[in-house]
Amino acid sequence: MLAFDWDIILTQTFSQAFGTQAMVFALAAIGLNIHFGYTGLLNFGQVGFMAAGAYGVGMSVFWLDWGFWPGLPLGVFYCLALALILGIPTLRLRADYLAITTIAASESIRLFVRWRGNRDRTGAAEGINDFADPFYDLNTLFTRPGNRSYEFLFWEYRADDLWVMLIGWTTVVVLLLFTWQLMRSPWGRVLRAIREDEDAARALGKNAYSYKLQALAIGGVIGGIAGMLQAIDKQSVQPDTFNPIITFMIWTVLIVGGAGRVWSPVAGAMFFWGVISGLKAFMRELLDTNAEDELERFLNLSVINIDQVQFMIFGLTLMLFMRYRPQGFFGSREEMALDDR
Amino acid sequence: MEGVLLTVDGEGESTTDADGNWSVPVSGPGTYTVTLDAETLPEGVSLADADRASLEVLVEAGQAKTTLFALSSGAGGDDADDGSGITGRRVAQLTVEGLKQGLYLAMAAIGLSLIFGTTGLVNFAHAELVTWGQLMTFFFNYYGLAGLIGFLAPLPGPFGDGVNLIFAALLGMVMGGLMGYALDRGIFRGMRRSGVSLIAQMVITIGLSIVMRYVFLYFFGGNPRFFRDFAGQQAISIGPVEITPKDLVAMIISIIVLIIVGGLLQFTRMGKAMRAVADNRDLAESSGIDVQRVISIVWISGGALAALGGVFFGLDQIKWDFGFRILLLIFASVTLGGLGTAYGALVGALVVGVVINLSTIFIDVELKNMVALLVLVLILLFRPQGILGRAERVG
Numbered sequence: 193m194l195a196f197d198w199d200i201i202l203t204q205t206f207s208q209a210f211g212t213q214a215m216v217f218a219l220a221a222i223g224l225n226i227h228f229g230y231t232g233l234l235n236f237g238q239v240g241f242m243a244a245g246a247y248g249v250g251m252s253v254f255w256l257d258w259g260f261w262p263g264l265p266l267g268v269f270y271c272l273a274l275a276l277i278l279g280i281p282t283l284r285l286r287a288d289y290l291a292i293t294t295i296a297a298s299e300s301i302r303l304f305v306r307w308r309g310n311r312d313r314t315g316a317a318e319g320i321n322d323f324a325d326p327f328y329d330l331n332t333l334f335t336r337p338g339n340r341s342y343e344f345l346f347w348e349y350r351a352d353d354l355w356v357m358l359i360g361w362t363t364v365v366v367l368l369l370f371t372w373q374l375m376r377s378p379w380g381r382v383l384r385a386i387r388e389d390e391d392a393a394r395a396l397g398k399n400a401y402s403y404k405l406q407a408l409a410i411g412g413v414i415g416g417i418a419g420m421l422q423a424i425d426k427q428s429v430q431p432d433t434f435n436p437i438i439t440f441m442i443w444t445v446l447i448v449g450g451a452g453r454v455w456s457p458v459a460g461a462m463f464f465w466g467v468i469s470g471l472k473a474f475m476r477e478l479l480d481t482n483a484e485d486e487l488e489r490f491l492n493l494s495v496i497n498i499d500q501v502q503f504m505i506f507g508l509t510l511m512l513f514m515r516y517r518p519q520g521f522f523g524s525r526e527e528m529a530l531d532d533r
Numbered sequence: 534m535e536g537v538l539l540t541v542d543g544e545g546e547s548t549t550d551a552d553g554n555w556s557v558p559v560s561g562p563g564t565y566t567v568t569l570d571a572e573t574l575p576e577g578v579s580l581a582d583a584d585r586a587s588l589e590v591l592v593e594a595g596q597a598k599t600t601l602f603a604l605s606s607g608a609g610g611d612d613a614d615d616g617s618g619i620t621g622r623r624v625a626q627l628t629v630e631g632l633k634q635g636l637y638l639a640m641a642a643i644g645l646s647l648i649f650g651t652t653g654l655v656n657f658a659h660a661e662l663v664t665w666g667q668l669m670t671f672f673f674n675y676y677g678l679a680g681l682i683g684f685l686a687p688l689p690g691p692f693g694d695g696v697n698l699i700f701a702a703l704l705g706m707v708m709g710g711l712m713g714y715a716l717d718r719g720i721f722r723g724m725r726r727s728g729v730s731l732i733a734q735m736v737i738t739i740g741l742s743i744v745m746r747y748v749f750l751y752f753f754g755g756n757p758r759f760f761r762d763f764a765g766q767q768a769i770s771i772g773p774v775e776i777t778p779k780d781l782v783a784m785i786i787s788i789i790v791l792i793i794v795g796g797l798l799q800f801t802r803m804g805k806a807m808r809a810v811a812d813n814r815d816l817a818e819s820s821g822i823d824v825q826r827v828i829s830i831v832w833i834s835g836g837a838l839a840a841l842g843g844v845f846f847g848l849d850q851i852k853w854d855f856g857f858r859i860l861l862l863i864f865a866s867v868t869l870g871g872l873g874t875a876y877g878a879l880v881g882a883l884v885v886g887v888v889i890n891l892s893t894i895f896i897d898v899e900l901k902n903m904v905a906l907l908v909l910v911l912i913l914l915f916r917p918q919g920i921l922g923r924a925e926r927v928g
Contacts, residue, residue: 236657296909309897497751507742
């Protein structure tokens with residue numbers, strides 16, 4: 193009676209674990225790791241940086257007519273500006289003020305770009321579409337016409353996605369190496385000193401404020417790169433894809449992997465995205481069987497609200513990990529013994 | 534008003550008769566969207582709120598549901614309303630709107646601020662307590678005390694049928710208080726005991742807020758809904774200001790409730806204990822105050838107040854993510870007044886409410902919530918302890 197198509201479930205799990213979504217989340221989480229994992233900054237608005245990066249690219253094509261490539265530095269510029277705007281008023285204060293301001297700012301950015309007065313600049317609620325062709329034109333490895341799909345064991349991707357993944361995962365590796373070197377450097381050690389005890393770092397003559405601002409900017413730019421890749425992947429930037437909920441999915445990914453470790457954001461993103469996609473496929477399969485009526489009647493579960501269950505799982509995972517295993521899978525407990533600042 | 538075209542999605546359309554009446558028969562109970570074609574309005578008449586040309590209507594079996602569209606006659610004086618001119622009337626209207634929003638916000642903000650004051654925790658899930666109050670009140674308003682339990686439904690009200698909104702709101706407040714208590718008891722008390730850091734607790738409130746929000750969506754659905762009573766009220770004019778009677782009553786109740794809360798904080802033993810704990814927890818504890826009990830009561834009253842705020846906001850419409858939408862405003866209020874101070878939250882909420890509404894004189898309505906962010910950033914730059922906070926190191 194309950195015969196599942198395990199093939200679909202496994203294909204979903206493995207494809208998504210390496211897919212573009214996992215890649216975007218891994219990148220955003222690398223940025224957040226620099227904020228939270230290494231510096232102890234509570235950035236609750238990482239999606240704002242993603243939006244800044246994505247809109248940099250989109251607006252460069254749509255509004256400024258500069259074309260696609262100048263959009264990348266423009267996105268970086270937006271991220272830096274955002275980091276300064278958020279950081280200057282809040283980083284001198286207790287950690288919660290940054291949290292409040294960033295969550296407020298990320299929502300405000302969404303409201304601002306979807307404002308109808310910005311129709312000529314950001315495309316308002318409809319957003320900007322089909323701007324990333326120059327990126328795909330470089331693709332000579334995978335046949336584009338027809339966007340054929342490639343399959344291998346449990347993995348299944350379309351040609352365009354493969355191209356984005358190739359570039360994206362390469363970026364991930366480069367940024368991991370960058371983070372690794374950065375955190376080994378004297379500069380990175382100061383960041384960790386600030387996370388452990390800001391007063392002690394200050395007493396040693398380090399300008400904690402400036403270091404925190406730099407960390408916010410660097411992590412923000414990495415978040416922006418994640419946003420750009422997402423925009424390229426979807427060939428669209430839309431205000432409502434930069435919903436505050438994304439920030440908290442990134443947090444979940446980071447905490448599950450283990451904050452304060454170089455490669456844990458990637459591990460967290462791949463693991464979590466794989467598991468979630470597998471679970472969703474499983475639920476869809478479950479609804480396909482004749483248990484459907486019972487599920488609908490007793491649990492109110494239907495094809496429409498599977499996504500909602502996904503978000504509940506995200507939230508619950510974040511709570512449980514933070515409560516019982518704040519170091520995640522790979523972090524070290526001592527390093528993540530956050531004190532109250 | 535004759536000849537105005539109205540369309541009910543998927544059901545048909547109708548034109549108003551000489552008295553402005555119209556009707557469209559619908560196939561069964563459910564939610565319908567009614568759209569008024571503004572083009573067909575007589576000259577000089579326009580919709581009072583252009584964004585409300587479409588209204589969602591919940592029709593129950595065997596019920597003839599009335600849907601009202603608020604219109605305004607576009608005579609001389611009202612032209613100013615559409616433009617950006619600063620007229621005394623417009624300022625007065627917006628100020629009242631702002632006070633209204635501020636009063637409702639204050640109810641949500643006070644709990645947040647008190648919880649921060651007594652435990653040091655910024656509760657990002659506080660907005661969900663606002664939504665919780667709305668939804669619970671909606672539930673009692675429609676289904677009564679036992680509506681969900683199938684075999685009890687045929688009982689007469691207040692058990693089977695829905696109860697009056699005023700009674701339902703009281704029940705909603707009770708549920709809000711219970712939820713506050715349950716959250717503190719079930720989640721946060723244990724963490725305080727085992728010394729989980731405040732930063733970790735803050736991240737946990739974020740997780741909690743996601744879970745709660747999507748549980749609401751799961752059971753309540755994504756469409757906005759309305760209370761059964763007092764829907765579609767006509768605004769009345771008081772001097773230069775137009776306001777619906779329900780909002781007027783809600784504002785008066787808010788003021789009374791806030792005065793009572795202030796009085797309790799100022800004069801009762803428990804209120805003093807709360808302020809003492811907020812002021813200096815260790816000192817309060819060593820002078821014999823049962824801190825855990827104080828914190829419990831803060832959570833209960835914070836939850837109940839947030840629920841009441843939610844009900845008042847819900848007089849317009851009820852939505853699963855309503856609380857989260859005003860989270861920005863709540864935070865701006867609390868920070869403006871000074872995190873941890875109850876009176877500060879009140880003052881901050883009123884200021885934020887009035888400022889963002891008055892700002893629409895100069896900027897688009899869509900952007901008014903952004904003004905709250907601006908307020909937030911400015912206050913953090915120049916007076917991070919807030920209006921009523923003490924000047925001490927907060928960094």
